[in-house]
Amino acid sequence: xxxxxxxxxxxxxxxxxxxxADVSSSLPxxxxxxxxxxxxxxxxxxxxKLNHEPTLRSVFLIGKHTVRILETFLPDSQVPVFLVDCxxxxxxxxxxxxxxxxxxxxxxxxxxxxxxxxxxxxxMNRAELDWKADIVHCNDWQTGLIPALLSLESLCPxxxxxxxxxxxxxxxxxxxxxxxxxxxQLLSPDGLEFHGMLSFIxxxxxxxxxxxxxxxxxxxxxxxPELGYGLEGLxxxxxxxxxxxxxxxxxxxxxxxxxxxTQKYSVETLHDKAENKKSLQSCxxxxxxxxIFTIGLISRLVEQxxxxxxxxxxxxxxxxxxxxxxxxxxxxxxxxRLHQFAEAYPHKMALTLxxxxxxxxxxxxxxxxxxxxxxFEPCGLxxxxxxxxxxxxxxxxxxxxADTVVDxxxxxxxxxxxxxxxxxxxxxGALLETIKRALLLHDxxxxxxxxxxxxxxxxxxxxxxxxxxxxxxESIESIEFTQ
Ligand code: ADP
Numbered sequence: 001x002x003x004x005x006x007x008x009x010x011x012x013x014x015x016x017x018x019x020x021a022d023v024s025s026s027l028p029x030x031x032x033x034x035x036x037x038x039x040x041x042x043x044x045x046x047x048x049k050l051n052h053e054p055t056l057r058s059v060f061l062i063g064k065h066t067v068r069i070l071e072t073f074l075p076d077s078q079v080p081v082f083l084v085d086c087x088x089x090x091x092x093x094x095x096x097x098x099x100x101x102x103x104x105x106x107x108x109x110x111x112x113x114x115x116x117x118x119x120x121x122x123x124m125n126r127a128e129l130d131w132k133a134d135i136v137h138c139n140d141w142q143t144g145l146i147p148a149l150l151s152l153e154s155l156c157p158x159x160x161x162x163x164x165x166x167x168x169x170x171x172x173x174x175x176x177x178x179x180x181x182x183x184x185q186l187l188s189p190d191g192l193e194f195h196g197m198l199s200f201i202x203x204x205x206x207x208x209x210x211x212x213x214x215x216x217x218x219x220x221x222x223x224x225p226e227l228g229y230g231l232e233g234l235x236x237x238x239x240x241x242x243x244x245x246x247x248x249x250x251x252x253x254x255x256x257x258x259x260x261x262t263q264k265y266s267v268e269t270l271h272d273k274a275e276n277k278k279s280l281q282s283c284x285x286x287x288x289x290x291x292i293f294t295i296g297l298i299s300r301l302v303e304q305x306x307x308x309x310x311x312x313x314x315x316x317x318x319x320x321x322x323x324x325x326x327x328x329x330x331x332x333x334x335x336x337r338l339h340q341f342a343e344a345y346p347h348k349m350a351l352t353l354x355x356x357x358x359x360x361x362x363x364x365x366x367x368x369x370x371x372x373x374x375x376f377e378p379c380g381l382x383x384x385x386x387x388x389x390x391x392x393x394x395x396x397x398x399x400x401x402a403d404t405v406v407d408x409x410x411x412x413x414x415x416x417x418x419x420x421x422x423x424x425x426x427x428x429g430a431l432l433e434t435i436k437r438a439l440l441l442h443d444x445x446x447x448x449x450x451x452x453x454x455x456x457x458x459x460x461x462x463x464x465x466x467x468x469x470x471x472x473x474e475s476i477e478s479i480e481f482t483q
Contacts, residue, residue: 001035001037002134002135003132003133004135005039005040005119005122005123005133005135005137006024006028006031006041006137007119007139008020008024008042008140008143009043009096009112009115009139009140009142010024010042011025011042011074012024012025014042014074014081015042015047015049015096017097020140020164022247023139023162023164023214024040024139026248026250027462027465027466028040029079029462030248030462030463030465031466031470032077032079033463033466034463039079039080039131040081041081041084042083042115043083043084043111043115044068044083044085044090045091045095046087046090046092047093051075054072054083055071056070057071057082057128058129060126060127062114062117062121065114067086067114067118067121068085069118069122070082070083071083082122082129084119086118089107089110089114089115108170109179109180109198112141112145115143116142116144116146117145119143119146120146120153123136123156124157134157134473135158135159136150136157136159137469138160138204138208139162139164140162140165140201141168141170141199141200141204142200143161144200144203145182145192145200145203146203147203147207147208148186148191148192148203148206148207149183149186150207151207152185152186158210158473159208159210160208160472160473161210161212163201163205163211163212163213163222164213164214164378166201166222166227166228166229166378167376169200169202170200170201171197171198171199172197174198190206191203191206194230205231205235206234206238209241209476210241210242210243210475211238211243212243212244212469213242213244213378214246214247215245215247215379215400216245216403217398217400217402218378218400219242219244221376221398221399223235223236223239243472245472246403246465247379247400247465248460248461248462248463248464248465249381249385249388249460250462253361253388253389254388255365255388255389255390258361258365261361261365262275262276262362262366263275263279267390270390270452273366276362276365276366277366277368278290280325280363280365281323283359284325284352286350287347292322292323293321293323293368293439294322294324294325295371296325296363296364296370296386297324297326297327297328298327298360298364299326299327299382300328300329301330301331301338303331303375304375304376305372305373305374305375306375306396306431307338308334309427309428309431310373310431311338311341312427313429314341316432317432318341318348320435323348324350325350325363326338326349326350326351327354328353335353364391367386368442369392369393369420369421369435369442370382371393371394371435372394372396373396373423373431374398374399375396375398375426376398376399377398378400379400380400380401383395383400383405383420384404386420387455388456388458388460390456392408392420392421392452393405394422394431394435395423396422396423396431401422402422404460405420406418406422407421408421408437408438408451416450416454418454419455421435421437421438422434
């Protein structure tokens with residue numbers, strides 16, 4: 001049994017800005033179910049949603065700051081969560097990274113350095129909690145200083161650093177290092193320095209025992225100049241310690257038990273899926289017609305997600321016998337351009353701007369296909385949700401999309417592995433051709449149903465991902481042992 005301190009800057013349902021929060025909730029629970037002793041640690045943000053008052057466990061000083069460690073539990077679980085309480089850093093209104101106006105906190109480097117130092121005190125059993133970690137599992141740049149600072153300690157836990165999206169690196173002015181009082185031996189180009197800047201993510205990449213990212217293909221992608229954001233050289237150097245482990249999906253993304261959809265269904269009762277399409281159409285004021293090919297999309301409307309490719313082919317796409325249902329928010333320019341199309345084609349396209357959990361579930365249940373033409377995608381969740389709802393994903397072959405969707409080809413139809421539609425080129429022509437390919441196949445209900453069945457019976461559970469993390473933790477120890 002391993003004692004694992006899982007360090008994260010967000011966790012669902014306490015606080016969430018993106019996929020990291022989902023992983024931070026599901027993976028520790030899955031590891032606990034495998035018999036491991038996992039504890040989470042995250043900052044005690046003012047906007048945390050807590051069901052109970054947390055318990056005060058420890059008080060200590062970091063520099064001139066008084067830090068209190070509070071303890072609560074992940075809702076509906078026995079997994080303990082330590083909260084690093086330091087109101088001058090985490091007591092502000094806003095999300096974990098930006099203030100109420102959407103601007104990054106000017107003291108983000110100080111905030112997350114304090115968080116890292118507090119996590120180290122807990123991991124090293126110096127916070128009077130009578131617990132020492134075997135493994136410190138760090139996530140994204142906010143935790144990057146932990147492996148760096150721990151490398152200077154003796155008898156320290158092993159470290160794993162997970163990259164959820166390498167586009168976010170925690171880069172600060174080089175002079176910040178002295179404000180943070182970071183040990184000078186960490187500041188070389190082999191360490192935290194990055195072209196004269198201070199890079200938090202490099203702390204994780206240069207000093208952790210193992211690096212993971214959230215899919216095998218993304219682990220390869222980030223070793224290229226196109227997707228490595230300047231860190232490809234370091235990642236190639238650490239290639240032997242870098243693994244890709246695909247995220248799982250939560251058990252509630254399952255059409256058999258989903259209470260947010262109109263009609264539950266399973267692979268045996270696939271005909272009931274049509275009820276969800278009709279209710280989706282009616283609640284979005286589209287013509288109700290269970291036979292029309294319905295394309296869904298739920299996404300942050302940002303460049304990464306390939307929204308430009310969709311916009312480029314929309315005039316032609318909307319000329320086909322289809323309906324398009326989009327839910328998302330993000331870049332104002334994308335929002336506006338999509339809105340213009342939705343206004344011009346009210347019978348074919350419904351655009352909902354904003355965040356809507358219930359509508360997201362209904363789109364997954366009601367659409368025939370789901371669009372995800374991302375330019376890059378570390379893992380991606382919606383293409384996995386879509387498969388479990390029998391809503392065939394149309395994806396670009398990148399990162400986690402390449403690892404989780406099997407293209408429909410004569411060979412994959414024959415060997416029953418086909419689960420969706422995949423294209424490669426980063427252009428709207430390739431996207432449109434692939435949508436047309438899906439539209440053609442949809443005219444053959446028996447063939448379509450077979451692919452839905454393949455998709456719905458795939459295992460995207462957290463259990464198998466957690467087993468891979470556990471094997472990784474265990475592999476670090478065995479290397480030490482054999483040395
Ligand atoms: P990323 O983390 O890059 O945004 P993922 O596919 O990994 O992309 O995860 C996105 C998650 O957020 C999914 O659960 C998706 O359904 C959800 N989501 C994104 N936008 C919205 C929205 N506008 N309304 C509801 N859910 C959304």
